[in-house]
Amino acid sequence: MAERQELAPRQEGRLERTPRRRAMSPPVDVYETDEGLILLADMPGVTPESLEVKVEDNVLHLRGEIAEAPGEEVRPEYVEVRGREYYRAFTLGPEFDQEKIEATLKHGVLRLFIPKVESERPRRIEIRTVQ
């Protein structure tokens, strides 16, 4: 298949309404199948309630918040994860069906299935043997 920028990550920050603190950018895997793309994003601490996945103007936005926060009586001793928000955005090509994106969340991993529109799927051509 020809190289296409099907799911191009977007430069973050510029278009963002300057958040007080930059959100964490979750690492992602993107895998292509005949039917569409599978996107996996590590967002530990995010729950279905604190997760937002939306497509706006061909841009896929992933946003989530760590639901669990220690109480006020807890003093941070050592911190590798700063902030509570995750954010990342991707531009979607016209070959994808934005209406039919499926999202599941398990153990802090978001899985998206982004189907290709029917006409973009590879068609299997049957080869018949001629006697």
Place this chain on the structure above:
Amino acid sequence: MPINWTWDPFEEFERIRAELDRLLEWVSPVRSIRGEEIYPRINVGESAEEVLVYIFAPGVDPGKVELSLEGNVLSVSGERDSEAELGVKEVRPERFLRQERFSGKFSRVLTLPESVDPEKVEAEYRNGIIVVRIGKKAERRARKIEVKAS
């Protein structure tokens, strides 16, 4: 104001780091200045009664995570197969358009405050975070000293 992970006395450093990140991301969209993906990332907090350890380990099988506390040394190790969640029968490497998530064996060791009591440990896996609560030895708890008015 509530204190949580956003607490950071080095606000200015954070700002500079963010600037650098942005610059570097412009060069390489995948890796930030901090380089390789640390897995799992860990936060430690302490209250008067206990020490809380948050191990950010998304997508692991909790049954395959080895967690141990010896004295005040906490070890966590295990393995994560990043491809498991794809749900694809046969994974073909050439079909990855992007692969940033950690995959493979991990092992981390960290020293906790000496006041922890290895007899009082509880761990739970919630939404991809292993939350470990460790009680403190009674005699090591900070005692509040009341100032009496004379």
